[in-house]
Amino acid sequence: MALLEVNNLTVSFHTRNGVVKAVNNISFTIDKGETLAIVGESGSGKSVSCYSLLNLIPKPPGKIESGTALFSGHDLLSMDEAALRRIRGSDIAMIFQDPMTSLNPFLTVGEQLIEPLVYHRSYSRTEAAQRAIAVLDEVGIKNPAAAYEQYPHQFSGGMRQRVMIAMALITEPKLLIADEPTTALDVTIQAQILALIKELQQRHNIALLFISHDLAVVSDIADKVLVMYQGDQVEQGSRDEVFKHSQQAYTQKLLASIPSGAKVGGEAKSANALLQVSGLKTYFASRSGSWFKRKKNLNKAVDDVSFTINRGEIVGLVGESGSGKSTVGRSLLQLLPVTAGSIRFDDQELVGMPAKSLKTMRRRMQMIFQDPYASLNPRMTVFDTLAEPLLLHGLATKKTVHEQVLMLLDDVGLARSSLRKYPHEFSGGQRQRIAIGRAIATKPELIIADEPVSALDVTIQAQILSLILELVEKHNLTMLFISHDLSVVRSLCDRVLVMHHGHLVEQGDTEAIYQQPQHPYTQGLLSAIPLLE
Amino acid sequence: MLKFISGRLLQAIPVLFIVITATFFLIHSAPGGPFSADRAVPAQVIKALNARYHLDQPVWQQYLTYLGDLAQGDFGPSFKFPGRSVNEMIFGSLGTTAELGLYAMLVAVIIGVLAGVVAALKPNTAQDYVPMSVAMVGICMPSFLLGPLLVLVFGIYLEWLPISGWGDIPGDKILPAITLGASYAAYIARLSRGGMLEVMTQDYIRTARAKGLPEHIVIIKHALRGGLMPVIAFLGPAFAGLLAGSFVVETIFQIPGLGRFYVQAAFNRDYTMIMGTTIFFSVTIILFNLLSDILATWINPKLRHQSGGAES
Numbered sequence: 082m083a084l085l086e087v088n089n090l091t092v093s094f095h096t097r098n099g100v101v102k103a104v105n106n107i108s109f110t111i112d113k114g115e116t117l118a119i120v121g122e123s124g125s126g127k128s129v130s131c132y133s134l135l136n137l138i139p140k141p142p143g144k145i146e147s148g149t150a151l152f153s154g155h156d157l158l159s160m161d162e163a164a165l166r167r168i169r170g171s172d173i174a175m176i177f178q179d180p181m182t183s184l185n186p187f188l189t190v191g192e193q194l195i196e197p198l199v200y201h202r203s204y205s206r207t208e209a210a211q212r213a214i215a216v217l218d219e220v221g222i223k224n225p226a227a228a229y230e231q232y233p234h235q236f237s238g239g240m241r242q243r244v245m246i247a248m249a250l251i252t253e254p255k256l257l258i259a260d261e262p263t264t265a266l267d268v269t270i271q272a273q274i275l276a277l278i279k280e281l282q283q284r285h286n287i288a289l290l291f292i293s294h295d296l297a298v299v300s301d302i303a304d305k306v307l308v309m310y311q312g313d314q315v316e317q318g319s320r321d322e323v324f325k326h327s328q329q330a331y332t333q334k335l336l337a338s339i340p341s342g343a344k345v346g347g348e349a350k351s352a353n354a355l356l357q358v359s360g361l362k363t364y365f366a367s368r369s370g371s372w373f374k375r376k377k378n379l380n381k382a383v384d385d386v387s388f389t390i391n392r393g394e395i396v397g398l399v400g401e402s403g404s405g406k407s408t409v410g411r412s413l414l415q416l417l418p419v420t421a422g423s424i425r426f427d428d429q430e431l432v433g434m435p436a437k438s439l440k441t442m443r444r445r446m447q448m449i450f451q452d453p454y455a456s457l458n459p460r461m462t463v464f465d466t467l468a469e470p471l472l473l474h475g476l477a478t479k480k481t482v483h484e485q486v487l488m489l490l491d492d493v494g495l496a497r498s499s500l501r502k503y504p505h506e507f508s509g510g511q512r513q514r515i516a517i518g519r520a521i522a523t524k525p526e527l528i529i530a531d532e533p534v535s536a537l538d539v540t541i542q543a544q545i546l547s548l549i550l551e552l553v554e555k556h557n558l559t560m561l562f563i564s565h566d567l568s569v570v571r572s573l574c575d576r577v578l579v580m581h582h583g584h585l586v587e588q589g590d591t592e593a594i595y596q597q598p599q600h601p602y603t604q605g606l607l608s609a610i611p612l613l614e
Numbered sequence: 615m616l617k618f619i620s621g622r623l624l625q626a627i628p629v630l631f632i633v634i635t636a637t638f639f640l641i642h643s644a645p646g647g648p649f650s651a652d653r654a655v656p657a658q659v660i661k662a663l664n665a666r667y668h669l670d671q672p673v674w675q676q677y678l679t680y681l682g683d684l685a686q687g688d689f690g691p692s693f694k695f696p697g698r699s700v701n702e703m704i705f706g707s708l709g710t711t712a713e714l715g716l717y718a719m720l721v722a723v724i725i726g727v728l729a730g731v732v733a734a735l736k737p738n739t740a741q742d743y744v745p746m747s748v749a750m751v752g753i754c755m756p757s758f759l760l761g762p763l764l765v766l767v768f769g770i771y772l773e774w775l776p777i778s779g780w781g782d783i784p785g786d787k788i789l790p791a792i793t794l795g796a797s798y799a800a801y802i803a804r805l806s807r808g809g810m811l812e813v814m815t816q817d818y819i820r821t822a823r824a825k826g827l828p829e830h831i832v833i834i835k836h837a838l839r840g841g842l843m844p845v846i847a848f849l850g851p852a853f854a855g856l857l858a859g860s861f862v863v864e865t866i867f868q869i870p871g872l873g874r875f876y877v878q879a880a881f882n883r884d885y886t887m888i889m890g891t892t893i894f895f896s897v898t899i900i901l902f903n904l905l906s907d908i909l910a911t912w913i914n915p916k917l918r919h920q921s922g923g924a925e926s
Contacts, residue, residue, distance in 0.1 A: 184818055184821065186916060188836070232916070
C-alpha cells in the first residue's frame, strides 16, 4: 500500500466573482522514501493541492469539493480537525518557500523547534531542547547550542531554511511536503539545501512531495513527476518519461522555455564605448552593535568596480543577493549617491553632474525593474504611464502623443485596445511589457534591466527575453542586464561581469566565462546551477 | 539606546518651552484675573493682593520671574488657595488621578484586546461586526455623555453601583474607571483587530499550523505578540491622554483628583495652578510617549539586538 494515495482531489475557491476551480481531479500516490515532484507555473494549483491535504487552505473561500487522500489508510480529507492536527507536524511535516517570513520573528529558534516534540510527542522541554540541538547540528548549523537561543533575524536565508528543515524533521515524519523550498535562495545556497534535503530523505527514508516551478531542480531530485496546468493534471510519470519522452504539448513547451546554451547569433560588436565606469564605490553607513554600544559601520556595497559597455552590447551583471549588483545599476543612473569613482556616459562624466543636465542624460538611460507589480503606478492607465516620459522629455506633443503611445504598444506586443486599462488588469508578463514600453519610450541608448524576468513564470520569461532581444536589435539599444539567473544571462548576453561581496571578480565574453571560469567564486557559482539532465 | 533616549529628552525642551510660553501669555491675556471675581473687596485690598503676587508688574517681567522660579522646580503659590503651593496641590491629588487612570487603562486594555482579537479571528462575520460596532459607538460617545448614562442605568435604575465619590463606598471606583476607559477600549479594540488580522495572514502562522499546534496556542503564542505591536505603541499616548482627560470624569463623579483642580483653576484664573498642571501634563505626555516607544523596541527582538545581518 502506498504511503499517500490521493484520488480525484478537486478544490475550488468560492469568491464574489464566482467559483474558481483551483485543483481539478488530481490523483497521485507516493510510496515510502519516494520523491514526487509537482511542477507547474504560478496559478497551476500545485501548492493548493498540497495545502488541501492538511487543511491549510483558507476556508472560506477555499472548499474541497471531492476526493480522498489516504495516508497510511486514513482519509485526511474527511478527518476531523483534532485528528488531522495530530498528523500535521508529526507524521506529515512541511517546509515553505520563503524562509525569511516562515519563522516567527518574536520567538527564539529553539522555542519554535521544540514545539512539535512538546505537542506531539509529550517531550519535556529539556529533552526536546537536547533533541533540537542535535537536529540543528544534523542540518549543518554551526554551534547549534548557541543557535538554539537566537532569533530568526540573526540567521541568513539559507540558515533559516536549514532551521525550517530541522523543525520539519524533528519528529521524524513519514512524509515531507516541500513547497518551493529553494526558490527564494541564491543558487549556491539552493544547491546546498537540495543536497541536504536529499541526504536527510535517504537517511531517514522519508517520502518527499516536492512542489516547484523549476524544472531543472525537479529533474535533479524527483523519482516521479506530476505536471499541472491551471488546476488540471497534464501528465504524470517517472522522471525520465516526463523529461525525455513527453508527448504532451504543454510539457514540451515548459521544457523548451528553459533558457539553455549560448546566445544565438552573437556577432562581433563595435568597440565603441558607451559607458565607462572606473573605480566606482558606493558605500552605505549602517549601525550595529547592541543597544548601548552602537558602532557605525561602512557597508561597502560596491567597492572599486570598473568596466566598460560598448554600443550595441548586452552585458550581464551576475551575482548573488547582497553582492551589490543592483547597487551598481542604481549608481549608474545616479539614483544613489556615489561615494567615489567615475561614470562616463558617451564621454560625459555623470558623477557630480548638475541636476538639470542629468535630466537630459536620464532620457538616454532608462531602467526596468524586477517587480512589474510594484514598479507601475496602480492609479495610472497604460496610456498615462507611457505618455508621461514622452511629454516630460518633450519628445511628443499633445497631438502626437496618442499615436506614439500606440506605436510603443505595438513594439512591446500589447493590444492597442489596452490603452485605457490599469496595471491590475494585466498579468505579470503583460505588466513587464508595459514597464519595458515605458523604458524605451524616450528612445534611450542604454537600458539597465534589474532582474526583469525573475518574477515571471518560465514560459512568460522566455517570451519577455525574446522581446528584449528583438527590441535591442530594432532600436539599437545597449543593455546592462542584472540577474542572479546564470542560464538566462548565458542565453542573452554578449559579455558577463561577475560580482561578489561588492567586488567585480571576473569579466569577459559570456562563453569564455561559462566554459572556463577563472575565479573560484565563478567556478562555484556555475557548478551550483541545476541543469536538466 | 542611551543616545536615542537623551535625544528624545533634548527634543522635549523646546516643546515644553513653547507650551509654557504660549500658556502663560494666553491665560494672562484672558479677561479678568484671580481676584477680580471676588465681590465687594475694597480696591486697596485688591491692590495689595496684586502687589503681593507681583501681578502689578508688566507681563513680560512676570513671565521672566516665573521662568526663574520654574527653573528651580518651584511652580509658585496658588492664588486661590492661600498658603498652599502648586507643587503641594499637584502631588497631593496626583495619586487619585493616577489610580483612576490605571484602572481605566486596565479596563481599556482588557476589554479592547479581547474584543479586537475575537473580532479578528472571524473577520466579516457577526463575531467581528458586533464588537466593532460597539467599539465605533464607544469612540464616538464622549465621556460626559457616557458617564451620566452609566450613572442613570447602574446607579439610579438598577441601584447596583454608587453614583459618585472615590474610595468612600465599595465599588464607587467602577463607573469612573469604565467611563474613562471606554473610548480607549474602543480604540484599542480597533488597533488589535487590525494588528491581529495582519499577523494571521503571515507565513509564520501557517508554519505554526503546519506543525499541528492547537489553534489557541497559534493565537496566543505565535500571533498575539506581533498582533499587539500597534496597541503597545498606543499605550503611552493613551495613558497620558487618560491622565490629562480625566477632568471630565472627575467632575462628573466628584473625584478629588488633579483634573478637577485643573478645571477649577481655569475658572478661577488661578494662574500658577493652570501653569503648573499644564506643564505637569505636558511632561507626562512626553514621558509616556517615550516609554511606549522604548517598550515597542524592546519587544521586537530584531530591534532589540540590532546585530545587523547574518551571523551563523
